[in-house]
């Protein structure tokens with residue numbers, strides 16, 4: 001993986017997370033090019049990370065084995081149409097944009113080896129998880145390259161049908177924000193219960209970290225872990241009953257359905273394939 005040359009088209013939040021993770025895994029900074037309109041951001045990337053930056057998307061791709069599209073879905077069409085003449089047949093294109101399907105990307109780029117992927121921001125800490133789907137024209141070696149890039153910043157799963165990326169987006173792509181929301185809400189509730197803000201923040205954050213590590217490392221399922229915290233008629237029981245009475249599970253289901261619907265809706269609104 002570290003001998004690949006990667007061009008990032010758009011170097012915002014998600015690209016920076018991926019670049020940070022790749023560098024931490026030992027990819028030479030000289031193998032990473034990023035095209036980005038903001039001069040301030042380009043300076044920061046060159047100064048802090050040592051990667052090559054460009055104002056011109058085509059120039060960024062000149063020597064790339066993999067072109068990674070990391071612009072907002074709303075401008076993906078115009079970016080792809082402009083980039084199309086610069087692509088070379090052997091290059092693999094990976095898109096991380098929510099909702100933009102392979103057929104649209106292939107049509108706009110005039111280029112068939114396309115992998116669609118949905119990463120998440122914990123990639124910055126090499127704790128990301130990505131869902132991947134490859135167009136039929138992607139070779140086995142290119143599939144391995146795509147998985148290697150995403151595995152460098154966490155782990156990845158292939159989905160057998162492209163529309164399942166809407167579900168991946170709802171669960172893990174957007175998912176970090178749900179946990180941040182819960183930490184925010186727990187912190188605010190702790191403050192209302194009398195804790196100072198710093199103490200409430202530390203308690204909520206460290207509890208989230210400890211619970212996540214237990215969920216990942218334990219050999220029992222999360223329902224069992226929850227039961228072990230929940231003494232009969234104790235404090236956790238009181239909180240869980242309150243959550244359930246307020247419709248916590250259907251609320252989570254509706255939220256994830258909204259995210260998946262939005263992902264599918266972006267494809268309808270912005271797709272051209």
Ligand SMILES: NC(=O)C1=CN([C@@H]2O[C@H](COP(=O)(O)OP(=O)(O)OC[C@H]3O[C@@H](n4cnc5c(N)ncnc54)[C@H](OP(=O)(O)O)[C@@H]3O)[C@@H](O)[C@H]2O)C=CC1
Pocket residue numbers: 009010011012013014015035036037038041057070071072073075079096097098118119120121173174
């Ligand atoms: N954030 C997340 O958690 C996740 C995001 N994604 C997907 O990743 C993609 C990027 O999202 P995110 O990183 O959050 O967004 P950002 O806005 O942070 O990054 C997009 C970057 O692209 C730059 N840009 C704008 N126009 C062009 C252009 N014509 N050519 C090259 N670069 C351009 C923007 O610059 P400027 O700001 O100056 O316009 C910006 O720096 C989206 O498609 C999103 O769906 C996927 C998974 C998770």
Ligand SMILES: O=C(O)[C@@H]1CCC=N1
Pocket residue numbers: 098169173174
């Ligand atoms: O909110 C979004 O649309 C992007 C995709 C997944 C996470 N962020």
